[in-house]
Amino acid sequence: MTATPANGTSSAAAWLKASQAHQKLLAFASLVVLIIVFSLASPNFMQMSNMIAILQATSVNGVLAIAATLVIITGGIDLSVGTLMTFCAVMAGVVLTYLGMPLPLGIAAALLTGALSGTISGTLIAKMKIPPFIATLGMMLILKGLSLVISGTKPIYFNDTPSFPVISTGSLIGSVFPSLPIPNGVLILFLVAAAAAYILGRTVLGRYCFALGSNEEAVRLSGVNTDAWKIGIYALAGAICGIAGLLIASRLNSAQPALGQGYELDAIAAVVIGGTSLSGGRGTVLGTIIGALIMSVLLNGLRILSVAQEWQTVLTGSIIIIAVYADMMRRRRA
């Protein structure tokens, strides 16, 4: 007998809890299927260099998606992640190239800019009660414009900071294990994911993410300063966008002020494909990473197969629907 009716829980729910490890393994299913299919379809797919390319292609979207995950779990949304990333990159460029300061200050500039912008979004939402969609839509546009203004509508190159590209494209792991030249960008993605998962699962901030998304009013009635926590969560998400800004700038060895809009949709899509509900209260970082990987594997695989671009789009749309559906079926059966 596995179920515990005395507990008042259904057997399915009990199973879910009893075997969370099992569950998490299975969540890879759609991803694994995709990888197998592409491997069979093209010998060029399943190669170390391509696997690394896929991971690297996931890094920026993955980090943005982690930021979006935090906010979405609170029941909010952040449309500004893409342009905030760019704005942080531009600020790093200003500090490193225009002001000629040393690398750590550039990194700090990106992170602080992100946290500050997140604080503003969070304040608009928590204190001024502006719906998250509007507040972050407004911020998206403001940051997009400011990136252009501050950069003078041109890319800022990091030529004076030769170590800058190393942030994303160097390989710390590769320097230790030469056969595993995983770029730092990927390492950073996984570090950010681990940190975010830890924060969500093990800290008060994470707890309030879920609690706010689940029933904000109940949390407030429990005497918790919900506004402050919410602002904190948006600020953290903003700082994570700052990391994404560093990653992309380092990869392109430049802050491209015009880039960024549209990235929010990819990030949110990864979150939702990963099983986090847009209505808040539930979600996992692992799911988000899998969601982001599904998206990059798909794109990479279809490109390697030289599928015509218009059909790539059709297939991507279809496979996203199918993957999510399959995932839901699997959970329902379970």
Added chain:
Amino acid sequence: MTATPANGTSSAAAWLKASQAHQKLLAFASLVVLIIVFSLASPNFMQMSNMIAILQATSVNGVLAIAATLVIITGGIDLSVGTLMTFCAVMAGVVLTYLGMPLPLGIAAALLTGALSGTISGTLIAKMKIPPFIATLGMMLILKGLSLVISGTKPIYFNDTPSFPVISTGSLIGSVFPSLPIPNGVLILFLVAAAAAYILGRTVLGRYCFALGSNEEAVRLSGVNTDAWKIGIYALAGAICGIAGLLIASRLNSAQPALGQGYELDAIAAVVIGGTSLSGGRGTVLGTIIGALIMSVLLNGLRILSVAQEWQTVLTGSIIIIAVYADMMRRRRA
């Protein structure tokens, strides 16, 4: 003693009901303020031809936003409105230009394509329980790809159907009142708005829109075939996107297959600026139209003032936030 938020919202809610006419008038406030400011700032703004240009610029986004309003009131979301619009335009192009059929068939093709696509989205959501965000994200990509495939990645021109541009750019009103050359596109926007408002306020379908958004399970347990109604609502929204497709195609005298992505964000923004909640259960078409007008007035006004484009973006973002905030303050005070 000042009102607490809880008290504030409830009194606002009742007040809302008590004086709906009054309310509707006031809802224009942000819009009116914008118009006054721009009129004072530039003599070129407040001119018949420019007012018409603004309305014309609102027509496509307005119609898409109405489609999005229906879906959002049910508690769903439709990311496919933009690319569906394009797909419907392309289908009209196929029927009118490639197959050389008469105009009414082209119109029917656009509307049917929209309704069919909406039915598919609705089925994915209602029957297969795929979250609306994913289902319509998938549809967005599928339709985007299909538009390119079917059109052969090039615009389809309506040169064989000389009356086609009249749908949007002709002026029925102008032919009766020559001093009021309001283009048909604008007329169609208002007709669609009136019809949608009627449907929402006066028909069973509209009632179920609100009811599904308010508490879908309670509606299902009332013995209502919620799935069927939901599919119906998505189908209707799809058909409205078909109208938007006709409007844009007629305005551009061509079906532009690559256009459309990104338009969903503008449409959803208009809906939310107009006071409809993304969590469903409440919303008005009038609000949406005002939201769409706020967006076009803003853009047009800033252009007329020759504000630099990067600053236009910054200002647009700021004013959207301020307008929504002002609107909320107004309601709270009330």
Added chain:
Amino acid sequence: QDKMYIPLISKGFQHQFWQAVKAGADKAAKEFDVEVTFEGPDNETMVDKQIDMLSAALAKKPAAIGFAALDSQAAIPLLRKAQEQNIPIIAFDSGVDSDIPMATAATDNIAAAALAADKMADLIGDEGKVALVVHDQTSRTGIDRRDGFVNRIKEAHPKIEIVSIQYGAGDQLQSTEITKSILQANPDLKGIFGSNEGSAIGVVNGVKESGRKDVVIIGYDSGAAQKQAIKDGLMAGAITQNPVGIGYETVKAAIAAAKGETVEKNIDTGFYYYDKSNIDDPKIAAVLYD
């Protein structure tokens, strides 16, 4: 007040190319003491947004308008309206299929891309596999550059095989990923053509990240990164237009037209192929931008 006002409605705004056009226009504005504004939609699919910009420009009763049409036909009703109001139109960048514009300051993209194809053929020994990373699948410049390149290869270089044409929206990151996939799928690829600045830089990045050194890259447009890549030998060479000249000539022609002077119908702003050898040549350096 009474300064002559000339809005330029372009196809884009954020790209360096467009910023260079704007710089040329601003230069002319200063020189001839007129007021110029410059605007364009976020990307080259937004035909209707461009039309809205054109309407707003018309409402300002300008002396003349510079216009780079995303889709010529779609803009014709508004161009007619301009004509009725006696506002002269000057087409720029890629021309307008209509006789309304008084003058056109544009690049022949087909010919320019064909030149890129010939250079590519030269550099890879007239045989082998090449690929294209194009900035747009449906815009005029995207189509012309793709077709200009592809057709030239087909006509004149039968031993060259085009294995892949993909579109990266001129986004550097997307173009990087595309390039890496293309290289992954075609390890024996010899060359890649990137059809505008963002695409070309993306190709350079992608090739670099794939650790390949033997791929011939031909780009389009300039910009600091592309110039550097050529100097560093990462990119073999690129086509450049004369964006500053386009902006400048457009405004100059607009002023003339507004004053009722006759203007030359076709202002050829030219294009050039540049590489390590001639990048510092003053004639070339003058048309490159940072």
Added chain:
Amino acid sequence: MTELVRMTGIEKRFPGVHALKQAQFDLKRGEVHALMGENGAGKSTLMKILSGIYRPDDGTVEIDGQPIELSGPKAAQAHGIGIIHQELSLMNDLTVGQNILIGKEPRRSFGRLDERELNRQAGELLGSMHMKLDPKTIVAELTIARQQMIEIAKALSNRSRILIMDEPTAALTDAEVSELFAIIGRLKSEGVGIIYISHKMDELKRIADRVTVMRDGEYVVTVEAADTPVSTIISMMVGRALKEETVTIPDLDTAETALSVRGLNRGRVIRDVSFEVRHGEILGFAGLMGAGRTEVARAIFGADPKDSGEVFVHGKPVSIGTPKDAVRAGIGYLSEDRKHFGLALGMDVRANIAMASLGQFTDMAGRLDEKAMQATANDYIERLAIRTPDDRQEVQLLSGGNQQKVVIAKWLLRDCDILIFDEPTRGIDVGAKGEIYRLLAALAADGKAIIVISSELPEILRVSHRIAVMCEGRLTGILPGGAGTTQEEIMHLATLRDAMTEEHA
């Protein structure tokens, strides 16, 4: 000695509703002070003021003789005021332990949570309430009864000096009620003052020291519970005397069978349930919490899938896969959880009453007849004495009991032949309860077949013509209604566990 709490001259107006008129209330240390009144009398509103959720328009609140200003829930908590809300306010996606200790999570350095300690504390608290429940269970998976117990645990974890309980037992069965009362006794002895709101009159005698009665937002009287007969309190509440009624059982020998259920099974929660209801009959369903009554009702109604079993309506087999099929077959189901399954809270009274019957108000073109809906809604507002400014009031602004009446009105309007009422009087005041019992009897007299699920045995005995009793998913027996049957007999069947089956499974 000064009172713990003294509220005087409290005024509160909502748009269209003057909820509190010069209301007053006081509370002493170590007493249970019951606050009584009809639905919508203003009890919850007064308590929301005391707990800092609403601000009064006028009046003073004193704690320990000191006038205080309650700026919010946090300020109230700081004054030692805790509240168990009438409407559940839990975080459904969180676990039991996380809910109980929300805002008071045991922490380690750097904002890290000590989850083990959290679960230990929560487990201890649950243990002290004699609840066998794993603190790691997700709240959404619990029945509302258990959720209600979590609310109680959450309030207890605050160690408040002043504890407000707004209808804590509405969803509880007798065993849990006894448990709660034991807890209340303990708190009392520790000097905690408890404000207790309930519509269950029998509870008064068991725990209340004093009783304050409110009517229409006004203070009526405060009396000693021990000296005052319940009937007096009731008449002070409703403004008139209510007479005790008992069930009269009609002769149903010739009546046709309306609904017959055979061999219904669903997992372990419904095991081989078969029964019949006749036209004109009220079949009561008794059982302990979790006995499976709600599950049976939902399975019949098509709200949940069933593993096996047949349903016959008027002797003909019907296949019911969705609630729509059930309603078409003439079966209506009023859920025990009005908030989640009964009401569209953001919509108005009119729309909610019409929700199951929109077809009635729709013409060929799909247009709704608002006039007719309004007339109907007003009719039910009057018949059920629903307290609302008008039929356009949003349901979420009604008092709990009045919300329940709206759900009842919805199903009365739908006019099904077979009606299943799951805890129909949850949160409803005594006067209105009597009204609903009479209504059920009238519906039965009209030839309808009625199933009433109730966790209150007096209610089961008051309304049922026959009484079905369930235990652990099985129907353990059917007893006759009326004076012949005792609570003990029902309890015997309700605890008749099937050891054989248990082992077999």
